[in-house]
Amino acid sequence: MEAAAHASATRRLAWGAFIAVALSYAVGVVVEVVSHSVDLFGVFTFVFPLAGMFVLDRQPKNRIGWILMAIGMIAAASAILRSYAIYGLRLHPGSLPGADVAVAMLQPLWAPLIGIIGIHLLLLFPEGRLPSPRWRKVAWLGSVGIVGTWIFITLLPGIIDDPAFPNVRNPLGIEALRSVIPVLFAFIGLIPISIVASAVSLVLRFRRSKGTLRLQHKWVTAAAATVAALYALQMVVSVAWPRKGAGDPLVVAIVQNVAVFSFVLIPISIGFAILRYRLYDIDVVINKTVVYGAMAAFITAVYVAIVVGIGRTIGSERNIGLSILATALVAVAFQPVRERVRRLANRLVYGKRATPYDVLSEFSGGMSHTVASEELLPRMARAVAEGTGAARADVWLRVGSELVREAGWPEDEERRKDAVPVPEAAETVVGSDRAVPVRHQGELLGVIGVKKSPGETVTPADEKLLEDLASQAGLVLRNVRLIEELKTSRQRLVTAQDEERRRLERDLHDGAQQRLVAISLALRLARGLADPEKDGPLGERLDQASDELGRALNELREFARGMHPAILTERGLVPALESLAERSTVPASVEAAVDGRLPPAVEATAYFVVSEALTNVGKYSNATAVIIRAEAADGTLTVEVVDDGIGGADPSRGSGLRGLADRVAAVDGTLEIESPPGHGTRLTVRVPARALAQVTA
Amino acid sequence: LVGCLESRVSPLEPSSEKRQDAAMAMTVLIVDDHPTFRSFARDLLESEGFEVIGEAEDGASAIEAATSVRPDLVLLDVQLPDISGFEVVERLRGDDLPSAVVLTSSRDASSYGDQVASSGAIGFIPKDELSGQGLRALLKEAS
Numbered sequence: 001m002e003a004a005a006h007a008s009a010t011r012r013l014a015w016g017a018f019i020a021v022a023l024s025y026a027v028g029v030v031v032e033v034v035s036h037s038v039d040l041f042g043v044f045t046f047v048f049p050l051a052g053m054f055v056l057d058r059q060p061k062n063r064i065g066w067i068l069m070a071i072g073m074i075a076a077a078s079a080i081l082r083s084y085a086i087y088g089l090r091l092h093p094g095s096l097p098g099a100d101v102a103v104a105m106l107q108p109l110w111a112p113l114i115g116i117i118g119i120h121l122l123l124l125f126p127e128g129r130l131p132s133p134r135w136r137k138v139a140w141l142g143s144v145g146i147v148g149t150w151i152f153i154t155l156l157p158g159i160i161d162d163p164a165f166p167n168v169r170n171p172l173g174i175e176a177l178r179s180v181i182p183v184l185f186a187f188i189g190l191i192p193i194s195i196v197a198s199a200v201s202l203v204l205r206f207r208r209s210k211g212t213l214r215l216q217h218k219w220v221t222a223a224a225a226t227v228a229a230l231y232a233l234q235m236v237v238s239v240a241w242p243r244k245g246a247g248d249p250l251v252v253a254i255v256q257n258v259a260v261f262s263f264v265l266i267p268i269s270i271g272f273a274i275l276r277y278r279l280y281d282i283d284v285v286i287n288k289t290v291v292y293g294a295m296a297a298f299i300t301a302v303y304v305a306i307v308v309g310i311g312r313t314i315g316s317e318r319n320i321g322l323s324i325l326a327t328a329l330v331a332v333a334f335q336p337v338r339e340r341v342r343r344l345a346n347r348l349v350y351g352k353r354a355t356p357y358d359v360l361s362e363f364s365g366g367m368s369h370t371v372a373s374e375e376l377l378p379r380m381a382r383a384v385a386e387g388t389g390a391a392r393a394d395v396w397l398r399v400g401s402e403l404v405r406e407a408g409w410p411e412d413e414e415r416r417k418d419a420v421p422v423p424e425a426a427e428t429v430v431g432s433d434r435a436v437p438v439r440h441q442g443e444l445l446g447v448i449g450v451k452k453s454p455g456e457t458v459t460p461a462d463e464k465l466l467e468d469l470a471s472q473a474g475l476v477l478r479n480v481r482l483i484e485e486l487k488t489s490r491q492r493l494v495t496a497q498d499e500e501r502r503r504l505e506r507d508l509h510d511g512a513q514q515r516l517v518a519i520s521l522a523l524r525l526a527r528g529l530a531d532p533e534k535d536g537p538l539g540e541r542l543d544q545a546s547d548e549l550g551r552a553l554n555e556l557r558e559f560a561r562g563m564h565p566a567i568l569t570e571r572g573l574v575p576a577l578e579s580l581a582e583r584s585t586v587p588a589s590v591e592a593a594v595d596g597r598l599p600p601a602v603e604a605t606a607y608f609v610v611s612e613a614l615t616n617v618g619k620y621s622n623a624t625a626v627i628i629r630a631e632a633a634d635g636t637l638t639v640e641v642v643d644d645g646i647g648g649a650d651p652s653r654g655s656g657l658r659g660l661a662d663r664v665a666a667v668d669g670t671l672e673i674e675s676p677p678g679h680g681t682r683l684t685v686r687v688p689a690r691a692l693a694q695v696t697a
Numbered sequence: 698l699v700g701c702l703e704s705r706v707s708p709l710e711p712s713s714e715k716r717q718d719a720a721m722a723m724t725v726l727i728v729d730d731h732p733t734f735r736s737f738a739r740d741l742l743e744s745e746g747f748e749v750i751g752e753a754e755d756g757a758s759a760i761e762a763a764t765s766v767r768p769d770l771v772l773l774d775v776q777l778p779d780i781s782g783f784e785v786v787e788r789l790r791g792d793d794l795p796s797a798v799v800l801t802s803s804r805d806a807s808s809y810g811d812q813v814a815s816s817g818a819i820g821f822i823p824k825d826e827l828s829g830q831g832l833r834a835l836l837k838e839a840s
Contacts, residue, residue, distance in 0.1 A: 036772050056822065134770055195761075218758055218813045261778070366819050389709075396831055482792075509803060509804065510776075513803040513804075514733075514734065514803055516825070517734065517803045517824040517825045518731070518734055518737055520824075520825040521734070521736055521737035521738060521824075521825070521827060524741060524828070525737060525740050525744065528741075528744050549825070550825060550826075553825050557743075557803075557804060557808075560804075561808065565808065566804060566809075567807075568806050568811060569812050571809075571810055571812070575810035575812075578810055578811070579807050579808070579810050582807055583807065
């Protein structure tokens with residue numbers, strides 16, 4: 001409440017001050033009109049208090065408002081004093097009292113005007129606070145310089161040094177000051193020193209600034225750059241069309257005036273920056289300013305060089321041929337130069353960031369070229385991050401009722417495949433400052449989200465880029481999703497197949513095998529009951545039946561094991577591999593570093609590949625030993641089967657490995673065979689165990 | 698076929714002489730969830746001079762029976778409906794029961810890797826190769 005009351009009191013005070021300043025300007029203009037000495041430049045300085053009033057009305061606490069207001073007051077005072085002096089000394093000498101006092105007071109006003117703009121405005125921009133307490137020294141030093149200079153010059157004895165009012169002796173002059181003139185120089189010297197220091201503070205502040213603050217700086221920088229460019233242009237034009245006799249050529253006059261009055265852009269930009277009005281369009285404004293400013297400079301330079309430069313050497317400046325030549329040159333060079341300047345401007349404005357246009361065109365390029373689909377989304381995330389200058393960008397794919405993070409920039413394996421339920425509004429995906437939904441024919445396919453650095457905000461330009469990208473990304477996400485669905489369905493097939501085999505093995509064990517075992521016991525019981533004397537042939541038949549049944553049981557066991565070994569289901573990969581090694585026809589050893597269980601599909605894939613490999617080793621390799629290595633590390637299971645046989649195995653020929661290669665691919669794995677003739681065979685399978693755990697879970 | 702054999706085999710009773718031998722014989726507890734197997738195994742072992750003093754159909758009742766009847770030998774199926782045969786062995790060993798345990802299964806021993814060797818059982822015999830002779834050989838090996 002107190003703060004609010006304070007704010008409204010400040011606001012009232014500001015309005016009071018503004019009205020006073022406005023009245024002073026009005027009086028100043030009236031006096032100027034009466035004294036036939038209207039100074040348009042002075043009138044235009046009214047933009048300062050106007051901007052100040054806008055700032056104070058919305059941010060009563062922001063001292064920049066008061067500084068702008070103070071500048072206005074000084075300018076207004078200057079106008080009044082000036083016109084009073086002109087009236088009283090030049091138009092109607094002696095008609096006004098104290099006209100010489102007015103001249104004396106007018107004289108030193110440049111010090112506070114330049115000083116406040118150059119020191120306090122720079123030091124306090126944009127929040128109205130010093131960057132840090134140590135800058136207080138600069139503020140004080142500057143203030144001492146301004147006030148000292150102001151008072152000293154006001155009281156300087158002798159003839160006032162003003163070409164507009166010659167031979168006016170300072171009525172306020174104090175003779176004693178004549179002996180301490182060096183003190184004045186010291187005071188004056190403080191002003192440029194403080195201005196340089198303040199400019200440094202502004203640069204430092206800009207470099208440290210982020211987000212909105214940076215944009216605020218950019219606005220003022222853009223204004224300052226424009227003013228500087230126009231002043232430079234004005235100088236070029238003055239040289240190109242030198243004053244001839246009475247007045248400047250019209251072109252020169254126009255350019256000069258535009259340049260001179262362009263300074264109003266500074267208070268306007270300060271007002272815009274502080275009030276954050278359309279702050280976010282600044283990148284475009286600066287960009288265009290740089291491009292058009294540079295193009296104007298280019299055209300002028302060509303004209304000056306050809307028409308004036310060559311014209312002077314051949315002694316004819318009004319040569320129509322030269323003008324045509326210059327025009328032709330400008331016309332030919334315009335487009336290439338503009339392109340270069342545009343790129344330069346982009347670099348200035350966006351830095352390392354690509355322009356939104358570049359991002360879009362690069363992305364579309366990637367889509368139409370043969371970029372593998374798994375690379376498309378990471379590229380998209382990267383394009384988004386670089387195009388918006390975001391700290392991170394994520395591309396989420398909708399899978400059923402969930403959003404799955406498919407890609408991110410910077411890359412982050414840990415967070416890949418994170419899943420969240422599809423939010424009510426796609427715009428609110430966790431961990432994003434802004435997210436846009438990607439749709440294809442109305443169906444939500446995914447979300448692109450960006451997270452800015454702390455203190456930075458998503459600008460309308462970022463927003464536009466995101467939306468443009470999202471509208472192009474529909475087809476991409478749809479393709480990626482189809483591929484993902486295909487992969488998942490392959491994995492589901494493999495998992496289902498394993499499950500089916502496991503069930504068959506168990507059914508065999510619980511059913512047929514148990515019954516055959518019972519029969520086997522029954523046969524032996526019967527055999528025991530048969531009397532060797534009387535039932536000789538029966539006993540023989542029973543023995544034959546028992547043997548046959550024993551073989552059948554063995555075959556059934558082998559069949560069941562081939563279907564899906566119980567040891568794999570119950571004990572896991574390493575014991576299963578050990579049991580494979582035990583039964584291998586070529587002496588085999590197992591070296592394993594696998595802790596705990598892996599997803600069933602991974603275990604089964606590895607097991608069957610090793611089983612098939614051992615069969616092949618036994619059949620074709622002439623090996624004397626084979627080593628089975630299994631290692632699960634960093635989320636990947638690597639299994640190797642290495643033999644010391646004849647090598648030269650052709651993975652594409654015949655063997656059951658081809659079918660297994662498909663199976664390995666279905667679980668996102670790879671299968672490699674190295675088999676140089678005479679140097680044994682090494683088969684390597686790699687399966688991502690972590691990723692699969694989520695699919696099969 | 699099995700039903701036919703069962704009807705032919707089940708009426709067979711061990712002869713009275715063999716019953717007398719059994720008084721001196723080793724006592725056996727048969728643990729398996731298939732009644733057919735239990736009954737055939739009982740007949741077979743009794744025909745070879747063992748005394749089957751109990752049957753159990755799952756791990757829990759096996760432990761209970763073993764604790765109460767204290768057999769010399771437990772013929773234990775690996776695949777039981779509640780807990781695995783290996784776990785039963787572990788619990789029996791934990792209870793300090795003196796009974797020797799022989800594991801059996803319709804699968805072969807290699808289907809269980811090193812589990813058979815590392816369990817407290819004195820050996821493994823495939824179900825279809827079950828015989829009193831085989832059991833005695835394992836017991837002899839163990840003692």
